[in-house]
Amino acid sequence: MTDLSYDKSLHLKELIPQSEIDEIDCWIKKYPNDRKRPPIMPALKVVQENNGNYLTTEMMQAVAEYLDVPHVAVYEVATFYSMFNLDKMGRHVLSVCTNLSCSLRGADKVVEHLQNRLNIKLGETTKDGLFSIKEVECMAACGGAPMLEVDKIYHENLTEEKIDQILSEMAAKDLPTQEDK
Amino acid sequence: MGKVNIEIDGKQLTADVGSMIIEVADEADIYIPRFCYHKKLSVAANCRMCMVDVSSLPKAVPACATPVADGMVIQTQSDRAIDAQKSVMEFLLINHPLDCPVCDQGGECELQDLSVGYGEDVSRYVEGKRVVKDKNLGPLISTDMTRCIHCTRCVRFGQEVVGIRELGATGRGEHIEIGTYIESTMDSEVSANIIDLCPVGALTAKPSRYKARAWELRESPSIAPHDCLGSNVNIHHRRGEIIRVVPRENESINEVWLSDRDRFSYQALTEGKRLLKPKIKKNGTWQETDWQTALNFAVAEMKRIIGVSKGEEFGTIVGNNSTLEESFLIQKLIRGTGCNNIDFRTRRRDFSKDQYSGVRAGFNFPLQDLDTMDATLLIAGDIRHEQPLAALRVRKSTGFGRAMAINPFDGEYNFRLYQEIQPEPHLLAQEFACVLAAAAQKQPDKINAEIKDWIEGITFTEQHAIIVDELINGEQSCILMGVYVQEHPQAEVVNWIAEQVARLTDSKWGYMTQGCNAAGNKMAGAVPNQSEFGGRATPGKNAKQMLTEGLKGYLIHNCEPDVESLWADQALANLQNAECVIALTSYEDGRVSDYSTVMLPIAGSYETSGTYVNVEGRWQSFSAAVPAPGESRPAWKVLRVLGNLLDTSGFDYESSVQIRDELKEKQENSRDKKESRKTPPELHAASEEETKRDSLGLYMVDPMVRRANALQQTSKASTHPISISRVTT
Ligand code: SF4
Ligand code: FES
Ligand code: FES
Numbered sequence: 001m002t003d004l005s006y007d008k009s010l011h012l013k014e015l016i017p018q019s020e021i022d023e024i025d026c027w028i029k030k031y032p033n034d035r036k037r038p039p040i041m042p043a044l045k046v047v048q049e050n051n052g053n054y055l056t057t058e059m060m061q062a063v064a065e066y067l068d069v070p071h072v073a074v075y076e077v078a079t080f081y082s083m084f085n086l087d088k089m090g091r092h093v094l095s096v097c098t099n100l101s102c103s104l105r106g107a108d109k110v111v112e113h114l115q116n117r118l119n120i121k122l123g124e125t126t127k128d129g130l131f132s133i134k135e136v137e138c139m140a141a142c143g144g145a146p147m148l149e150v151d152k153i154y155h156e157n158l159t160e161e162k163i164d165q166i167l168s169e170m171a172a173k174d175l176p177t178q179e180d181k
Numbered sequence: 182m183g184k185v186n187i188e189i190d191g192k193q194l195t196a197d198v199g200s201m202i203i204e205v206a207d208e209a210d211i212y213i214p215r216f217c218y219h220k221k222l223s224v225a226a227n228c229r230m231c232m233v234d235v236s237s238l239p240k241a242v243p244a245c246a247t248p249v250a251d252g253m254v255i256q257t258q259s260d261r262a263i264d265a266q267k268s269v270m271e272f273l274l275i276n277h278p279l280d281c282p283v284c285d286q287g288g289e290c291e292l293q294d295l296s297v298g299y300g301e302d303v304s305r306y307v308e309g310k311r312v313v314k315d316k317n318l319g320p321l322i323s324t325d326m327t328r329c330i331h332c333t334r335c336v337r338f339g340q341e342v343v344g345i346r347e348l349g350a351t352g353r354g355e356h357i358e359i360g361t362y363i364e365s366t367m368d369s370e371v372s373a374n375i376i377d378l379c380p381v382g383a384l385t386a387k388p389s390r391y392k393a394r395a396w397e398l399r400e401s402p403s404i405a406p407h408d409c410l411g412s413n414v415n416i417h418h419r420r421g422e423i424i425r426v427v428p429r430e431n432e433s434i435n436e437v438w439l440s441d442r443d444r445f446s447y448q449a450l451t452e453g454k455r456l457l458k459p460k461i462k463k464n465g466t467w468q469e470t471d472w473q474t475a476l477n478f479a480v481a482e483m484k485r486i487i488g489v490s491k492g493e494e495f496g497t498i499v500g501n502n503s504t505l506e507e508s509f510l511i512q513k514l515i516r517g518t519g520c521n522n523i524d525f526r527t528r529r530r531d532f533s534k535d536q537y538s539g540v541r542a543g544f545n546f547p548l549q550d551l552d553t554m555d556a557t558l559l560i561a562g563d564i565r566h567e568q569p570l571a572a573l574r575v576r577k578s579t580g581f582g583r584a585m586a587i588n589p590f591d592g593e594y595n596f597r598l599y600q601e602i603q604p605e606p607h608l609l610a611q612e613f614a615c616v617l618a619a620a621a622q623k624q625p626d627k628i629n630a631e632i633k634d635w636i637e638g639i640t641f642t643e644q645h646a647i648i649v650d651e652l653i654n655g656e657q658s659c660i661l662m663g664v665y666v667q668e669h670p671q672a673e674v675v676n677w678i679a680e681q682v683a684r685l686t687d688s689k690w691g692y693m694t695q696g697c698n699a700a701g702n703k704m705a706g707a708v709p710n711q712s713e714f715g716g717r718a719t720p721g722k723n724a725k726q727m728l729t730e731g732l733k734g735y736l737i738h739n740c741e742p743d744v745e746s747l748w749a750d751q752a753l754a755n756l757q758n759a760e761c762v763i764a765l766t767s768y769e770d771g772r773v774s775d776y777s778t779v780m781l782p783i784a785g786s787y788e789t790s791g792t793y794v795n796v797e798g799r800w801q802s803f804s805a806a807v808p809a810p811g812e813s814r815p816a817w818k819v820l821r822v823l824g825n826l827l828d829t830s831g832f833d834y835e836s837s838v839q840i841r842d843e844l845k846e847k848q849e850n851s852r853d854k855k856e857s858r859k860t861p862p863e864l865h866a867a868s869e870e871e872t873k874r875d876s877l878g879l880y881m882v883d884p885m886v887r888r889a890n891a892l893q894q895t896s897k898a899s900t901h902p903i904s905i906s907r908v909t910t
Contacts, residue, residue, distance in 0.1 A: 057363055070340075072349030075362035079351040137353075 012062040054085040082136040090125040090132035095149040101142035185251040202244035217332035218245035232265035241265035270299040286382030288395035319366030320894040329383040335375040344595035370569040388891045389425040401806035405443035406502045406697045406786040408568045411795035416806035433549045440569035449888035456769040456782040457811025480826045482761040486734035492520035496727035499525035499707045500740030501696025504791025506840040508705035510820040517829025521721025525702040527746035531672035542798025543692035555582040555655030562663025566879040606872035610671040615641040619649040620685040652686035659689040670867045701794035714851035731755040738765045783816040784809030790837040
């Protein structure tokens, strides 16, 4: 017999704490009842933050089931927006904008310099798990192009010196709390 | 609806307010290039190929997403339009591979055609082209995702038409990909329609891949033989071999779609183990022989068994997919020999109304109206797997209307149910009776004394009342019975209730039936109690009696009772024990070769001419698309010769059309006998044992589908029926 009581919201409830569920519910309430897809983005954000800055396939599926949308609708959103990470990230994520304005102002040099300094490629994470670099789309800071974002802080009008300075500040900040070293 | 006057390429046209330029142009036969627009899908306007020049606007606009306005002057060929179209084409070709020579779509590719019209000879781009990994979508659809132009037709089809979204567009910009993200196959029963929708060679049919080029194919119209809708198809064949089957547009039946079952079943004909010569079993081994010997042998055996037993010990089972003409001839022939045992209903348990003659179709309204029902009540219907395209129509209606179900089994619906009741199978009629009781209470002035007596003591709940309210309040509403209803031991009770509820609530009713020609088989008289069009006949044994009681001889036509009847095990034993089994069959594999004594090779579907009568009572005739292989012959010809050899009269038909015309005339002359349903059938308890559902399953319904390789490899072939209803769009 069809188990009509099968509760599709259970999966997500197992994965994240109740407080986060409440936050997602709060987002759901902001949209009309029959519109199920708008809360995908805020829900993913909540889940990602809860999971150390990245999403697993299982989590995306759980979000889809919780919101009662097809799995693929969630994959679409998660793969489209660069703020969602589908792999484990380093402690600090350096998001380099390579969209039009930044590219015109030398974003490729920024990328190159970062890659050389950290000895990783775009989209990779350093072995010590401290830094990841990733490419993002326009962050609405074109006026200060080229730019990059680290831990929610924008750094604009980048030069190689400026980048070096940012990196060493980050490393310094991290030293006392490095339990993995 | 208001009208506006517009001009396209100098033609003055009137159009409905709100229609898009491209719709009006299509209507007027003015061609506008397009990739993403499709008349059955929502407007996505993402390919930009349909740019046209509207005089009042400063730049070219997409015709698929620009509504008409009064006085609009549109040019599809002006410099501005052509310029825009050319730029779009150049853009689309940046990443599209130049692999037309090895692409299955070559020759019928929209991108190829349009690039001839709008593309430049040489590309200005020197950058490397992007490559996308192919997806595994299962045994029916093959993918070359590098060719995808992201029109999203396939995505919208799943989301909008089927209601099960499996494909999506993941990634962004240059990294966008169409796929399922995590590897999973396409599991819907209508999945292969995306092959037709895909304008390029990204999605092509796996079974016919690399078999032929589009320009080598010839096209013959035909009718698909696997469900009671009778979808219209075109058979594409080359040098007498069927290469593929594609939908033929018919708005009132299949629209532009086709179920996977109807699309890929042809593989049984081309790859199945066909019986190519008549064969007789001598001392347990099969020997090939010629038609004359085989027919003489069959006739001698029939005469012997029928003669000795006065017709009692011989039985004829007709397959669900026999044509009207075949069924007519076979019953005429068998009755001519003095035997009255004939039936096609191998999946029916209730024969209580057999003594009343009558022929009528399963629907009292056009199929197309399913689209616009405000309320649809499904009774024991697994509509997605029984009539996949009817399910798409019901789904369409649920955009504004409501669907409800009383189904003893786990349903898998591609639309949301407003109400669902799940009674025990043996209490189906009892549950439905509560709906009648509720309807009677709401419409007291419409009930007669009989109904009043009948519903005496039947109580109903809030839910039954809600269902009735929906049926009454809906401007258009219908009650739709699934195939299982006719398999239920109380089929006639359920049918009677359905018609009463329909009358009380001012709804329509429709009975879905097994196979593609149930209505035709009945009209033709392939039932034990009546000959063609309800004509008188001496009552004989029905299918259940023939298959379970055991007879000395059987004639089976295009059917495997040991698989598809409700009494498969008993049928097998009885066929094995019979003295003689004459099988008219297209295939020599399966158990038919174990139990039969003589096998006569008959043409398969698409290899013979004939007529199917669909569930609405619509006669659809077709001629053979390809010749039958080997020495197999169209069954109507075999039956004609058999009739003559049996010394029965009236078997001098020259063509199947002649038989059809004779039947048509008979139909017109037969008075419209109202089926006697005056006395309400009794509502007795059915046993649990008798109401078990041995569902045949989506890809098991007839000998042809059972031998279609690709369909048999799909996950739907093994996991049916599935339990949890799942609708997420
Ligand atoms: S696969 Fe075909 S139908 Fe689907 S988006 Fe790509 S081109 Fe369009
Ligand atoms: S393009 Fe880099 S911030 Fe806008
Ligand atoms: S057909 Fe109009 S934008 Fe694609």
